[in-house]
Amino acid sequence: MQTMAMNTEDIKGPIGVFDSGFGGLSILRDIRKQLPHYDYLFLGDNARAPYGVRSFQIVYEFTLEAVKYLFAQGCPLVILACNTASAKALRTIQQRDLPVLDATRRVLGVIRPTVEAVGSLTQSGHIGVFGTPGTIQSNSYEIEIHKLFPSYVVHGHACPMWVPLVENREYDGDGADYFVKKDVDALLSLDRSIDTVILGCTHYPLLRKKIEQYTPRDVNLVAQGEIVARSLEDYLCRHPEMETRLQKGGSCRYLTTEDASRFSATASIFTGEHVKAEHIVL
Numbered sequence: 001m002q003t004m005a006m007n008t009e010d011i012k013g014p015i016g017v018f019d020s021g022f023g024g025l026s027i028l029r030d031i032r033k034q035l036p037h038y039d040y041l042f043l044g045d046n047a048r049a050p051y052g053v054r055s056f057q058i059v060y061e062f063t064l065e066a067v068k069y070l071f072a073q074g075c076p077l078v079i080l081a082c083n084t085a086s087a088k089a090l091r092t093i094q095q096r097d098l099p100v101l102d103a104t105r106r107v108l109g110v111i112r113p114t115v116e117a118v119g120s121l122t123q124s125g126h127i128g129v130f131g132t133p134g135t136i137q138s139n140s141y142e143i144e145i146h147k148l149f150p151s152y153v154v155h156g157h158a159c160p161m162w163v164p165l166v167e168n169r170e171y172d173g174d175g176a177d178y179f180v181k182k183d184v185d186a187l188l189s190l191d192r193s194i195d196t197v198i199l200g201c202t203h204y205p206l207l208r209k210k211i212e213q214y215t216p217r218d219v220n221l222v223a224q225g226e227i228v229a230r231s232l233e234d235y236l237c238r239h240p241e242m243e244t245r246l247q248k249g250g251s252c253r254y255l256t257t258e259d260a261s262r263f264s265a266t267a268s269i270f271t272g273e274h275v276k277a278e279h280i281v282l
């Protein structure tokens with residue numbers, strides 16, 4: 001009988017989507033809307049969220065653990081649906097870890113596609129960015145924006161309370177109004193010419209209504225879900241060698257490092273469909 005050795009490249013697998021917590025579900029929802037026929041495996045490191053206040057080294061280590069886990073589950077491609085992880089871990093994982101782990105697999109982030117999209121939105125060239133303390137301190141948005149648009153003026157503002165408001169399901173509550181108004185005012189007062197504001201954290205679309213309420217109408221608010229989804233579609237068109245490695249069944253599995261039933265209850269609100277998560281240990 002003839003046997004044939006299988007490369008990892010021959011094995012099909014789901015698209016891995018990673019976030020520190022629930023925020024990445026906002027990206028996953030838009031990706032699945034745009035690309036419904038693929039299988040997805042979502043991993044939320046809820047037990048260790050938020051990442052936004054953690055050091056570079058810790059965010060890198062946690063993110064690498066998650067990527068390795070998703071690779072071990074057979075994902076040929078992993079999307080870091082988390083700005084903090086994209087800012088603090090993506091480059092090192094792409095440049096240092098991937099060649100050792102498996103040079104044929106890919107890890108993509110959310111910052112670059114978002115930056116590519118702002119060029120068509122701003123008139124003034126003055127951009128505001130809301131993000132976690134980690135994302136803002138990393139200056140990743142400013143660095144990436146200046147690579148493509150050197151003349152743009154970029155102001156970042158960290159919103160340390162926004163992720164806890166979302167993770168604790170307080171994004172609709174009155175407490176959220178206080179913090180959202182305070183942070184919107186703080187960013188816009190830095191530069192009256194800001195006409196485009198990036199919601200540079202995947203948790204923030206959940207606060208969008210409140211952010212809109214306190215932001216002048218002529219300021220564009222840029223959420224990342226649709227942008228990342230279109231960018232992924234484009235990536236897969238340009239990389240048929242990756243596209244053919246993706247499983248196409250239209251399914252989605254959810255993994256969390258927190259209690260599974262607790263995750264499932266909140267995740268269902270975010271996704272708008274019944275979620276039955278599985279608990280895992282990283």
Ligand code: DGL
Pocket residue numbers: 019020021023024049050051052053081082083084085132135163200201202203
């Ligand atoms: N959702 C993540 C992001 O986009 C961060 C949330 C956190 O602080 O863990 O930055």
